[in-house]
Amino acid sequence: DAGVIQSPRHEVTEMGQEVTLRCKPISGHDYLFWYRQTMMRGLELLIYFNNNVPIDDSGMPEDRFSAKMPNASFSTLKIQPSEPRDSAVYFCASSYAMNTEAFFGQGTRLTVV
């Protein structure tokens, strides 16, 4: 397997624009997680899915953030409208089951100017 695949790797956008980050989990993994990494807050969980269903989105910072998983092989994290404070590295991760090893994608570095 190619591992967790994220796109794009880098994104630079202007404040107010919509941003969509994409993730393809490892095949057969039932859990998908979106994390955000910043200098101030470190790595924090935004939302996670089990079998394509969002289970806990309490980490999503604001209503401007939304995530979907239309099928087992694809998830999106959308920010609309984007703000400079959303600048961070966004990671997607997947695992086979609860409390099993999680594998992370290469991340998307988002810069909002």
Next chain:
Amino acid sequence: GIQVEQSPPDLILQEGANSTLRCNFSDSVNNLQWFHQNPWGQLINLFYIPSGTKQNGRLSATTVATERYSLLYISSSQTTDSGVYFCAGVRSNDYKLSFGAGTTVTVRA
């Protein structure tokens, strides 16, 4: 999620030196992982080690679950070992992988 404390926050090593990184967690865990974040930002899985000891080349890890800590050993360090090392844990019957703040390792030639 649980609270995860890592020490030391920074470590500077001469190439060839050995070192130990520590991770303390606030509650019992069913999942404990060590990651290496390389200079390009990738999070590389090092160990999945809820308990016991594992070795992978020059790296080894030990988790003492009853005492809520884990150790990562780096032997004969190389410049490619530079980066940030994270540990992360999941409480029993939970799903949230909580990360420590990381240990930044710099290996000098």
